[in-house]
Amino acid sequence: MSVSDTREKQTLGFQAETKQLLHLMVHSLYSNKEIFLRELISNASDAADKLRFVALSNPELYENDSDLKVWIEFNSEARTLTIRDNGIGMTRDEVIKNLGTIARSGTAEFIKTLTGDTAKDSKLIGQFGVGFYSAFIVADKIVVRTRKAGVPVDQGVMWSSNGEGEFDVETITKEQRGTDVELHLKEEDKDFLNDWRLRNIISKYSDHITLPVMMDKIKTVGHDEEVTETEVTVVPEQEAVNRATALWTLPKQDISDEQYIELYKHLAHDFEAPLIWVHNKVEGKLEYISLLYIPARAPFDLWTPGKQHGLKLYVQRVFIMDDSEQFLPHYLRFVRGIIDSNDLPLNISREILQSNKVIDSMRNAIIKRVLSMLEDLAQDEEKYKKFWQQFGQVMKEGPAEDFANQQQIAKLLRFASTHSDTTEQNVTLDAYISRMPAGQDKIYYMAADTFNTAKNSPHLEIFRKKNIEVLLLSDRVDEWLMSHLSEYNDKKFQSVAKGGLELGTLDDKEEVSHQEQVAEEFKPFVEKVKNVLGDKVKEVRITRRLTTSPACIVSGEHDMTPQMERLMQAAGQQVPHSKPILELNPDHVIVKKLRDEPEPTRFEDWAHILLDQALLSEGGQLEDPAAFVNRFNKMLLELVQ
Numbered sequence: 344m345s346v347s348d349t350r351e352k353q354t355l356g357f358q359a360e361t362k363q364l365l366h367l368m369v370h371s372l373y374s375n376k377e378i379f380l381r382e383l384i385s386n387a388s389d390a391a392d393k394l395r396f397v398a399l400s401n402p403e404l405y406e407n408d409s410d411l412k413v414w415i416e417f418n419s420e421a422r423t424l425t426i427r428d429n430g431i432g433m434t435r436d437e438v439i440k441n442l443g444t445i446a447r448s449g450t451a452e453f454i455k456t457l458t459g460d461t462a463k464d465s466k467l468i469g470q471f472g473v474g475f476y477s478a479f480i481v482a483d484k485i486v487v488r489t490r491k492a493g494v495p496v497d498q499g500v501m502w503s504s505n506g507e508g509e510f511d512v513e514t515i516t517k518e519q520r521g522t523d524v525e526l527h528l529k530e531e532d533k534d535f536l537n538d539w540r541l542r543n544i545i546s547k548y549s550d551h552i553t554l555p556v557m558m559d560k561i562k563t564v565g566h567d568e569e570v571t572e573t574e575v576t577v578v579p580e581q582e583a584v585n586r587a588t589a590l591w592t593l594p595k596q597d598i599s600d601e602q603y604i605e606l607y608k609h610l611a612h613d614f615e616a617p618l619i620w621v622h623n624k625v626e627g628k629l630e631y632i633s634l635l636y637i638p639a640r641a642p643f644d645l646w647t648p649g650k651q652h653g654l655k656l657y658v659q660r661v662f663i664m665d666d667s668e669q670f671l672p673h674y675l676r677f678v679r680g681i682i683d684s685n686d687l688p689l690n691i692s693r694e695i696l697q698s699n700k701v702i703d704s705m706r707n708a709i710i711k712r713v714l715s716m717l718e719d720l721a722q723d724e725e726k727y728k729k730f731w732q733q734f735g736q737v738m739k740e741g742p743a744e745d746f747a748n749q750q751q752i753a754k755l756l757r758f759a760s761t762h763s764d765t766t767e768q769n770v771t772l773d774a775y776i777s778r779m780p781a782g783q784d785k786i787y788y789m790a791a792d793t794f795n796t797a798k799n800s801p802h803l804e805i806f807r808k809k810n811i812e813v814l815l816l817s818d819r820v821d822e823w824l825m826s827h828l829s830e831y832n833d834k835k836f837q838s839v840a841k842g843g844l845e846l847g848t849l850d851d852k853e854e855v856s857h858q859e860q861v862a863e864e865f866k867p868f869v870e871k872v873k874n875v876l877g878d879k880v881k882e883v884r885i886t887r888r889l890t891t892s893p894a895c896i897v898s899g900e901h902d903m904t905p906q907m908e909r910l911m912q913a914a915g916q917q918v919p920h921s922k923p924i925l926e927l928n929p930d931h932v933i934v935k936k937l938r939d940e941p942e943p944t945r946f947e948d949w950a951h952i953l954l955d956q957a958l959l960s961e962g963g964q965l966e967d968p969a970a971f972v973n974r975f976n977k978m979l980l981e982l983v984q
Contacts, residue, residue, distance in 0.1 A: 351514075352513035353511065353512045353513065354509050354510075355510055356509050357508060357510065365506050376480050376532065377535075377548075378477055378480075379477040380545070380549075381544070381549055382474050382612075383478060383524055384413055384426060384548075385612070386475060386522075387428035387522070388413070388552045388553065388554045390428055390430025390431045390521065390522060391413075391429075391430040392430075392662035393431045394492055395411070395661055395662055397431065398492075403493065404520075406492065406520055408429060408520075410429075411428075411554055412554060412555045412556075413426065413554050413555070413556045413557065414426075414427040414428070414556075414558075414581075415557070415584075416558075416559075417535075417538075419533075422527060422533055422536065423525055424541075425523055425524065426523075426524045427521070427523040427524075428522055428523075429519055430492075430521050430522065431491065432491040432492055432494070433491055433500065433522065434494065434500070435512065437491070438512060439512060442475065442487065442504075474612060476506075478524065478526055481526065481529060482526040482528055482529065483506075483527060484503065484505050484526075484527035485503065485506070486502070487523070487525070488500070488501050488523045489521065492520045496518050497514075497516045499514065499517025500513070501513050501515045538558070538559075542584050545558075545584050545585055547605070548605055548608075550590075551586070551605055552585055552587065553587060553589050557583055557584070559580070560582050589657075590602055590603075591606075591622065591634040592683070595622050598622070603620055603622070604617065606634075607636045607679065610680065611638060611642075613638060613640070613642075613679075617638055617679075618639050618726055619637050619716060619719065619720045619726070620634065620635060620637070620680075620716075621635050621712060621716045622634045625708065629686055629701065630684070630685040630686060631682060631685060631705060633682055633683075633709055635678055635679075635680040635709070635712060635716065636678065636679045637677070637678065637713075637720065638677060639729065640733055641733040641737075645676070645677060651666040651668055652666060652668060652676035652677070654666075654678070655680070655681045655682070656681075656682050658684050658687045658688070659684075659685055659689065661689060663689070663691060669706065670709050671710065671713070674740040675713055675737075675741075677734050677737060678713055682705070684701075684705070687699075710745070710748060714748060714751050717755050721755065736818050736820050738752065739756065739823075740820060742824060742828040743823060743827035749828065750832075754771070754773065757770060758788075758815070759814070759815040760775065760813060762778065764815075772831045773832070775814065778812055780849065784834065785835050785836070786814065786831065786835070786836050786837065787806060787812070788816055788837070789816065789839050789840060790816040790822055790825060790906055791816070791817055791906060792909070792962040793817050794817040796817070796962040800840070800960065801889055801891075801895040801957075801960055802840045802895055802897075804891055805844065805888045805889070805890060808890050811846075811849065813839055822904065822906050822907040823907075825838070826907070838898075838904070839888075840895075840961070841897065841898045841902070841904065842899065842900035843900075844887065844888045854887060858887040861885055861929045862884070862929075868937075868938045869883050869884060870883075871946070872925070875950045876925065876950055876951070878922070879954065880925045881921075881923065881924050886926035889931070892928060892931070893928050893933040893953055894925060894928065894931075894956065894957045895926050895957050895961075896923035896926070896954075897923065897924040898921060899921065905923070905962075905963050908921065923957075925957060937950065948974045948977065948978065951970070951971070952971065952975060
């Protein structure tokens with residue numbers, strides 16, 4: 344409903360997800376109440392940044408007041424605390440949208456991830472970023488008065504709610520543009536109505552805010568005596584209680600770790616400290632400052648399609664835009680931070696950013712900076728393990744997306760392998776290569792839909808026998824990764840489930856010679872099986888890659904694997920079906936029995952059972968499961984009769 348539709352008071356209901364999240368948030372964040380002030384001051388700072396940006400092309404929006412600030416005021420008798428700004432403000436529609444709903448894709452899915460465990464949920468909710476709603480931790484009623492810059496004074500808006508089920512909205516007259524957030528504090532939280540405590544919180548959480556945070560000056564009585572609350576008198580003069588400088592413009596040695604961390608929390612709306620950060624000033628052909636952070640936890644919307652992720656862009660200390668994705672490729676979308684350039688025009692747009700040589704140069708340098716930061720992080724195994732658990736699958740998108748840095752990205756990848764046979768992805772490609780036996784010239788891997796399918800694949804039998812390590816790949820992105828990552832450190836990747844088995848100098852010449860002889864002996868039998876299976880298979884052949892299993896299926900050297908086919912189909916792609924190659928173990932008792940089977944129907948049933956079993960062992964789906972069950976049951980009945 345627009346302002347022109349009504350000036351009357353409306354009572355509206357919260358969005359269902361908002362209502363649920365409010366309840367969870369108030370209870371989960373109860374032990375860290377003071378963060379509400381950081382969140383509200385952060386919102387005020389963002390509102391000022393947005394006004395500065397739009398006023399570049401429309402200075403009238405300043406309304407003859409370009410001195411942007413945040414004011415903190417409290418009234419002990421009324422038990423109210425007010426955070427006021429003269430930023431961009433909101434219209435009635437924006438108030439309803441921004442304060443009545445949490446307008447984010449995936450909110451409902453996010454709520455489903457909450458466990459009911461207060462400690463765990465507090466981290467999850469903090470990672471979601473609750474912003475304005477955190478005020479309900481300490482307030483039983485909130486009143487917001489706001490007016491959008493450039494809008495007539497009689498079209499201000501008042502929003503109020505007790506945070507339970509509904510909120511009221513009405514049009515008011517508001518002389519000053521911007522937003523006032525008035526908190527009616529709960530009885531148990533009236534200790535926030537204390538000048539010293541508020542200053543301490545602002546100093547702790549908001550020192551990095553580039554906007555001055557103003558409070559009334561205090562005048563103390565006494566000299567050497569300890570100052571108490573009764574000895575404090577307020578005078579009608581104000582002062583900034585934060586540094587109000589762009590923290591990233593200061594020399595690194597002048598910035599404490601605590602200040603870096605609080606700036607990150609402001610930028611990312613995260614409650615946890617980052618894993619690592621790097622602060623860099625570039626001078627010369629290009630002049631810019633970058634401050635880049637790696638979060639400790641993946642944001643809830645990391646996988647949301649179409650969601651913009653990027654860096655906060657400033658030009659000559661003037662905020663330009665959030666989520667500027669042009670500086671980083673998609674696989675580094677988890678990186679948070681600031682870019683402050685002296686070379687870009689103040690009126691730059693997202694469209695110009697997409698075709699700008701300065702941006703291209705900065706992008707290449709920033710990518711290198713992030714990858715180097717991750718290499719530094721990898722020196723700490725525990726921290727990198729935490730990073731990989733959160734962002735490993737995103738990093739695996741890198742080799743396909745960023746060919747120029749493919750080898751550096753590959754060095755950062757982690758895998759499970761037969762070296763430990765555990766699901767933990769802690770094997771580096773360098774470590775794999777260091778364990779290669781003399782004569783091994785390939786990096787072998789087994790890709791499957793699940794870890795257990797990969798770990799128990801019959802394709803690994805010969806590799807386990809010869810003590811050759813194989814990477815075990817079971818993430819959805821792994822097939823995509825291996826279709827683009829062909830080699831590392833001059834060693835080619837080879838799927839153990841594709842093509843013929845070639846172990847080079849690791850092969851035993853006598854074994855190879857024996858297999859060729861056996862293949863010749865089994866030739867009529869192989870042709871008979873192929874005739875029975877018909878167009879269900881591309882080829883049937885004798886194998887030496889199996890030691891305990893009777894059969895397995897193999898993809899052609901240049902064919903798409905069954906896992907890749909399923910992945911593409913799940914993404915809505917129409918892909919041609921590649922027929923499998925069936926390989927039979929000539930030393931297995933079932934294969935020997937089948938070769939000597941004289942009865943045509945029984946021979947046909949066993950041939951189909953071997954193919955279906957091989958398909959199932961690779962995680963595949965049978966075209967006719969009922970036929971497989973009927974054949975198998977018939978064989979079982981013959982055995983028990």
